[in-house]
Amino acid sequence: MYSVYKTNRLFNHFMNELIEYNTPMQPSDFNIDIPIESIAQTPLKDRSSSKLLHLKGDVIDDQNFSDIPQLLKKHDLLILNNTKVLPARLFGNKVSGGKVEIFFERLLSEMSFLAQLKFSGKVHIGTEIIINDDIVLKVKKREQQFFTIMSNSPVMDILYSDGLTPLPPYIKRGPNEEDRNRYQTVFAKKEGAVAAPTAGLHFTNDILDEIKEKGISIGELTLHVGAGTFAPLRDEQIESKKLHEEYFEVDQKLCEQIKAAKANDGRIIAVGTTVVRALESLMQKNGIEPINDKTDIFITPGFNFELVDAMITNFHLPESSLIMLVSAFAGRETILKSYQHAVDNGYRFYSYGDSMFIDRG
Numbered sequence: 001m002y003s004v005y006k007t008n009r010l011f012n013h014f015m016n017e018l019i020e021y022n023t024p025m026q027p028s029d030f031n032i033d034i035p036i037e038s039i040a041q042t043p044l045k046d047r048s049s050s051k052l053l054h055l056k057g058d059v060i061d062d063q064n065f066s067d068i069p070q071l072l073k074k075h076d077l078l079i080l081n082n083t084k085v086l087p088a089r090l091f092g093n094k095v096s097g098g099k100v101e102i103f104f105e106r107l108l109s110e111m112s113f114l115a116q117l118k119f120s121g122k123v124h125i126g127t128e129i130i131i132n133d134d135i136v137l138k139v140k141k142r143e144q145q146f147f148t149i150m151s152n153s154p155v156m157d158i159l160y161s162d163g164l165t166p167l168p169p170y171i172k173r174g175p176n177e178e179d180r181n182r183y184q185t186v187f188a189k190k191e192g193a194v195a196a197p198t199a200g201l202h203f204t205n206d207i208l209d210e211i212k213e214k215g216i217s218i219g220e221l222t223l224h225v226g227a228g229t230f231a232p233l234r235d236e237q238i239e240s241k242k243l244h245e246e247y248f249e250v251d252q253k254l255c256e257q258i259k260a261a262k263a264n265d266g267r268i269i270a271v272g273t274t275v276v277r278a279l280e281s282l283m284q285k286n287g288i289e290p291i292n293d294k295t296d297i298f299i300t301p302g303f304n305f306e307l308v309d310a311m312i313t314n315f316h317l318p319e320s321s322l323i324m325l326v327s328a329f330a331g332r333e334t335i336l337k338s339y340q341h342a343v344d345n346g347y348r349f350y351s352y353g354d355s356m357f358i359d360r361g
Contacts, residue, residue: 027233027319032339040352043182048204051354058334065202069210075266081197081274082220084188087163092129100129105227113155114146166194192224198314198351199272219257223248223274245294248278252290267309273325279307299325310359315349330358
């Protein structure tokens with residue numbers, strides 16, 4: 001009886017995905033009104049004290065993030081993104097005096113990098129940007145929203161001497177010393193991200209230890225989150241079903257952990273949409289084998305998930321690629337209903353906000 005029920009649920013889920021896949025999706029299909037007061041502006045005192053919306057199938061249960069160890073099972077594999085956020089926001093002035101805000105995207109060489117710029121007036125090829133008396137940057141090229149910037153000093157030295165924590169634009173305050181620690185996971189290791197993998201911000205070392213004590217495996221991969229994660233979706237991205245490129249890496253150890261979990265009927269539980277992107281890109285490019293590559297995968301309803309069975313995630317911006325990803329995983333109507341439930345029940349939204357555990361059941 002159970003197997004028939006489960007088969008019917010899977011068939012219905014497949015048919016819903018098929019219908020959504022054959023229906024052109026627009027960002028406006030993923031809109032929900034998030035009140036300004038629901039957008040978290042600061043982190044909670046304790047990382048793990050956030051609320052957790054447990055979504056199993058289409059059933060919603062309100063819990064706390066500290067309950068996560070009890071929601072995991074023997075043979076499950078919890079996969080974290082160990083990227084480390086750089087102090088990626090710089091401020092300078094053009095020689096003419098106009099202010100320029102620089103949002104580092106990716107290192108190109110020791111003395112050059114890719115960035116987004118926010119400026120008054122105009123910026124041309126060859127424009128010089130003065131950071132301080134010793135640091136001068138020069139604009140070399142532009143491609144869409146990204147600029148290639150040359151520096152007279154090593155780029156990483158500049159970031160660590162003059163850069164600020166790159167808080168998202170919906171946090172309406174400047175970064176402070178607390179953000180250097182709190183806009184970073186406790187397991188961050190590999191430098192390269194310009195935004196935090198926010199689902200991981202809720203974990204503490206105590207919770208990770210509790211998970212390990214239950215005999216549940218924890219794996220790690222790297223995906224360096226780019227500034228494009230905050231950019232509005234462009235028409236060409238929707239048409240091509242490709243997003244901005246992000247570097248990711250999966251090593252041999254994680255591949256072995258994935259194979260072991262699958263062999264024992266354990267679930268692959270992705271901590272964050274970045275881990276989902278990396279794992280599903282792995283399957284498209286390589287199968288379960290080590291890889292160092294870039295991904296531009298755009299996961300929308302109708303996507304065939306090959307590896308991820310459940311995910312822990314935060315609440316994402318309406319009309320964004322991330323809300324489209326979680327909608328692909330759980331169903332658009334289910335996600336919109338869950339988000340409305342979260343609004344109605346005082347959940348905190350976005351990077352410093354509360355969390356979801358999405359279990360497709």
